[in-house]
Amino acid sequence: MTLQENQLWRFFTSVQLALIIIASLAITSIIGTIIPQGESINFYLERYGARSTVFFEILALNEMYGSFWFRTLLFLFCLNLIACSINRLPSIPKIINKDNWDINFASLTQAKENSQFISDQSSTHVINELKNALKLKVLDIKELKAGTRFLVFFEKHAWSRYGAYIVHLSILVIFFGGVVGSLFGFKAFVMVPEGESTSIAYSQEGSREALPLGFEVFCETFAIEYYKNGTPKEYKSDLSVLEQGQEIKKKRITVNNPLTHRGITFYQSSYQQIPGEYSLYLSLNQSVSTGSQSSINKTFSTKIKKLNQWGEVKAEFRIVAASKDGHGHGPYEIWFDDQDDNPITFVVNDNQTVEVKRESGTYSFAMKQRFATGLQVAKDPGVWLVYIGCTLMLLGLYVSFFMSHRKVWIAVDQTKEGTLVTIKGKTNKNKDGLMRYQNKIESTLIDLEMKPVRRA
């Protein structure tokens, strides 16, 4: 039994199956847009009742795009695509390499649909003029009868017949990229408080297990920028990557601008205020002997009443109290001491900078709530395949839709009435385009003072 006779093979190579699968994918995909996906069982019980919920569970309609049956459908789609391509692809080179000279001269010149022109010049002369006028690089000419009968042939974009196969291949590449991503990649999430680092992230796929990153990510600060009307303009986190305690990379990430290290990408995703904790930025400006200024700074993450020490400049401070309303924000009362003078107490408000002049220099205090930044953590080694597939798809669609294989024959025959020129065109699609192209050739012939022949 040959492959062509095999029932199963015939089944998978049929375009009818493709139509059925495409229609099924379209129709079943609707379900998941109507029934909310991935909710808890209670959600479905409350909204749809017990009977429907059981039904949903059996058919996995609550997680349908990842369900066994939907994946099977996608798998069948791929099989169909592969089988269909294997089945048809070999015929394409045969079409492309077909012998274009194998054409009956007499029927070519007699066919009514082919346009004809007549000229007083000899056929060799006409051929030479054609050669110049058509300005084609490759113009194959065959002399069929010494000096009197010629056949000219040229073609364009023969390879565009592969367009559909490029599109089909691209779909397989995209699928493959998706599979690679889901096998070797992960989607995870982690909250990192300002001033802390993490070396794990929590998987978002079922298990919720802690995944080791293989390096540390440190969040220095998180900030929100606002528009004038108070809506958020940008969320940003200053992140750095540490390996064995060494800082390797530093980047300010924003929502559309993530940080990638060793194939793992960190996306700005959310944030949280940490109640009762504060981030305090302290700097010291000193006049050095030569008259110039020097400045050092440090950011502290702290709580109320905790004593903070800045060893470098031998200073210490603590937040004595937050505002009296008990919500834990400003104004804050701060106690401060350094070597030179007596300790002092002063007041700072949220996001405000207060300067304190001391003998050793000027200290600036800036204080705000302490935040934790929420990072989406993703590893997807398949994404490049997906992007290559997408590019291929656009290319293939362009080739399939906007390029066509055009063939043109021009027969030149010296007859009693004069030299008869017949034009025949053929294309696999876009008849209009071919027509316009033939019209161009025809007007070239008219420019060469040939007369169109009207035939009954």
Added chain:
Amino acid sequence: MDSSQFFGITTFIYLGAVFCYVTFSLFRVRTVGALATVITAIGILFNLAGLGLRWIESHKQGVGHIPLSNMYESLVFFALSIAVVYLVIEFIYKTRLLGSFAMPFAFLAMAYAALSTEFSKDIKPLLPALQSNWLTAHVITCFIGYAAFAISCGLSIFYLVVSFKYSEKSKLPNNDGFLSSLPSEKIAEVSYKMMIFGFLWLSAGIITGAVWANSAWGTYWSWDPKETWSLITWFVYAFALHAKYTRNWDGSRMAWMSILGFISVIFTYYGVNFLLSGLHSYGG
């Protein structure tokens, strides 16, 4: 003048264009046909000027962004795309008889943008996730595709009307006003051309959307309702394409597919925002 006045004027210009195209189809006065084309071109200029002005206005409010960020702005861009794509096919196919079935969509999109109370028309600052060049590319590619599908749908309705009136075999009488002198195969062909043109742009739209999602959230595909509906639309047209190419579906079957496809487009664009819930922000 502010941009909304420009859009209001554009709406009336497009209505005028529809009127001229229909008049031309009925009475075949050449000058009316030429007028229709000129009016459409002027409408496009006003439409563009309005969008440009809105862009400037957003900068004046200190939230500057390209005006493609919500339902209102996308409808206005949709109308512009329809008018532009239509003028191009009028130029390529050298016929004004298709205008009566294409330009109404441009008018309807503008009128709906102007009159609807379902969405806000204010210039709003962009949420952080929406500040991406991929988003701009996404909206532009999608709407060029949708415009082509709208025209394809309009021509399919034209086709069905023509083939309903004249059974396949009888030749079209030459002097029957509206429907004559454009063979139905020609309408079907242009409609199919618009379908595949739209398919290419829809594919590009889905792809740019996926790239954007990946740069903002780290997943290029998450099966949210909007994404899924754009894929369903894509399947509908892929189905039509294969049915025609490999099973030789005729003009009227293809016309029904084109109408079905456009219903799916409308649902992707409109239905998902107002009937289902999802990630996309265009509901605002």
